[in-house]
Amino acid sequence: NAGVTQTPKFRVLKTGQSMTLLCAQDMNHEYMYWYRQDPGMGLRLIHYSVGEGTTAKGEVPDGYNVSRLKKQNFLLGLESAAPSQTSVYFCASSPDRGLMQFFGPGTRLTVL
């Protein structure tokens, strides 16, 4: 039981490049989330999903897209990376709303 895993752990991009971050969970959770963490700002929700095939915008969705084609995976895409997207990205999952979220180890992304 690996819990929540994220791929890759580190990435450096140039401005304008695209990439996809993968989050996988093996706990059969319905809800999955993508957050970004910036110093002094806590975690801010980018997008979330309440089940396979669904996605919804969070607090800071601009510049990101997501897909949840399989229940266990939640992908975060950056189509044209910008320096403002330099951050640490965390994925989380939970069995239902209002319950505790289980977090992955994070992906550190640097956009030059």
Add this chain to the structure above:
Amino acid sequence: AQSVTQPDIHITVSEGASLELRCNYSYGATPYLFWYVQSPGQGLQLLLKYFSGDTLVQGIKGFEAEFKRSQSSFNLRKPSVHWSDAAEYFCAVDSGNMLTFGGGTRLMVKP
């Protein structure tokens, strides 16, 4: 809109001393409240949660928190801090389908 405020960005305590980390929230309905801890380079781990009932909740690693509706607060406490408690602590409120986090408090522990 919901919000969470952690007034203290940094706190330093001596090992063995007591600890209180402050958290104030703004949310219209009865909140679900959480405290998470993040060690350097790691993801977040749940310390404790409040959904309803007893306003004093116990968590892992000897932490507890008290929900005070009248003060819109959910402060985290520990009677005796250990060096391994040095980390960043986040308070969060569940507001429907998402968690709203405070800015975090970084705890440093002096020997």
